[in-house]
Amino acid sequence: MAQIAVVGAGSWGSALSIVLADNNHHVKLWGRDEKQIQEINERHTNEKYLPNINLPENIKGFTRIKDAIEGVEAVLIVVPTKAIRNVLVEIRQNLKSPVTFIHASKGIEPDSLKRISEMIEEEIPQIIRKSVVVLSGPSHAEEVSLRQPTTVTSSSIQISEAEYVQNLFMNRHFRVYTNPDLIGVEIGGALKNIIALGAGLTNGLGFGDNAKAALMTRGLAEIARLGIKLGANPLTFAGLSGLGDLIVTCTSVHSRNWRAGNLLGKGKTLEEVLTNMGMAVEGVRTTKAAFQLAKREGVEMPITSVLYDVLFNEKNPQMAVEELMGRVKTHEVEDLSL
Numbered sequence: 517m518a519q520i521a522v523v524g525a526g527s528w529g530s531a532l533s534i535v536l537a538d539n540n541h542h543v544k545l546w547g548r549d550e551k552q553i554q555e556i557n558e559r560h561t562n563e564k565y566l567p568n569i570n571l572p573e574n575i576k577g578f579t580r581i582k583d584a585i586e587g588v589e590a591v592l593i594v595v596p597t598k599a600i601r602n603v604l605v606e607i608r609q610n611l612k613s614p615v616t617f618i619h620a621s622k623g624i625e626p627d628s629l630k631r632i633s634e635m636i637e638e639e640i641p642q643i644i645r646k647s648v649v650v651l652s653g654p655s656h657a658e659e660v661s662l663r664q665p666t667t668v669t670s671s672s673i674q675i676s677e678a679e680y681v682q683n684l685f686m687n688r689h690f691r692v693y694t695n696p697d698l699i700g701v702e703i704g705g706a707l708k709n710i711i712a713l714g715a716g717l718t719n720g721l722g723f724g725d726n727a728k729a730a731l732m733t734r735g736l737a738e739i740a741r742l743g744i745k746l747g748a749n750p751l752t753f754a755g756l757s758g759l760g761d762l763i764v765t766c767t768s769v770h771s772r773n774w775r776a777g778n779l780l781g782k783g784k785t786l787e788e789v790l791t792n793m794g795m796a797v798e799g800v801r802t803t804k805a806a807f808q809l810a811k812r813e814g815v816e817m818p819i820t821s822v823l824y825d826v827l828f829n830e831k832n833p834q835m836a837v838e839e840l841m842g843r844v845k846t847h848e849v850e851d852l853s854l
């Protein structure tokens with residue numbers, strides 16, 4: 517059985533630790549909060565992030581990254597995107613031999629416009645990096661930790677490494693597929709959070725299922741348009757890390773992005789929403805990054821664009837919906853190869 521470091525003891529890092537521990541791996545879970553790590557080691561719980569869940573005893577908590585990564589064969593990064601570069605620097609300074617880097621975070625870095633696998637390649641020299649693999653798909657921590665049926669995709673340009681990660685995680689509750697399209701998997705996983713914010717926002721405004729279905733469908737069209745321009749396989753967007761994750765995030769009671777959008781639609785300010793959530797709402801920064809990426813690539817992304825104005829330029833949400841509905845008439849199906 518393998519020894520794996522999980523860097524990030526929030527909801528998703530803790531839930532994925534349970535999957536690995538159920539598969540009899542030795543999990544070294546890093547978190548920055550001493551009290552939380554003490555709770556994980558002594559009471560085998562993480563009440564703030566996974567209430568009412570018992571953690572298996574083969575999950576050990578660490579507060580120093582140096583200790584968590586010592587002797588492991590793979591490092592799973594699962595902190596919010598804004599924290600990734602800092603943890604990577606600390607890993608680089610302490611890692612002694614090459615490991616597989618897996619990440620399960622969902623975001624794009626504003627300004628640099630890097631995907632997370634690109635940040636890993638930038639920060640971690642090849643001599644200590646066997647490969648980079650992303651794990652993504654429709655998977656809320658709350659359900660994974662209850663061992664409810666979940667399916668995800670393991671993606672790497674080295675398919676043997678994607679299969680290695682598939683083998684680490686796969687069990688009878690957690691089914692893992694592989695896909696070599698790293699760009700498509702990362703873009704789908706990151707950008708669906710923008711659409712979930714929009715779906716929550718229309719709910720907050722009092723609109724129903726027609727509006728939600730419209731946002732999801734046209735949202736997927738613009739995600740695919742950008743992804744294909746960046747080199748993704750169009751079919752990936754119909755898969756687990758595309759359509760699958762879009763469905764779960766736009767319709768689940770667990771979705772942080774949907775809940776944040778809902779509060780915005782009900783008139784709360786962005787600051788009020790983020791303060792109240794207390795958990796990662798990746799869609800906000802990803803909207804900024806996707807807006808910048810669309811501009812750089814010359815790709816039309818109307819939903820992302822109006823949400824950017826709602827989040828960062830105080831556009832009224834009701835006006836944003838009216839703007840989308842009043843766009844110039846167009847064809848539905850486009851030639852995505854253009």
Ligand SMILES: NC(=O)c1ccc[n+]([C@@H]2O[C@H](COP(=O)([O-])OP(=O)(O)OC[C@H]3O[C@@H](n4cnc5c(N)ncnc54)[C@H](O)[C@@H]3O)[C@@H](O)[C@H]2O)c1
Nearest residue numbers: 525526527528529594595596599621622656657795796798
């Ligand atoms: N929660 C889910 O169901 C889920 C599922 C799939 C993917 N994800 C993705 O996983 C990533 C983590 O999300 P989460 O839901 O676990 O978040 P969370 O809010 O539950 O936990 C975040 C964790 O990161 C830590 N953290 C926050 N800022 C930090 C910093 N600057 N430096 C170091 N640590 C920091 C927090 O202390 C906490 O332990 C996100 O990219 C999210 O999109 C989440």
Ligand SMILES: O=P(O)(O)OC[C@H](O)CO
Nearest residue numbers: 653654655770771772773
């Ligand atoms: O709760 P959300 O909106 O951060 O979404 C979590 C996961 O990405 C769902 O797959």
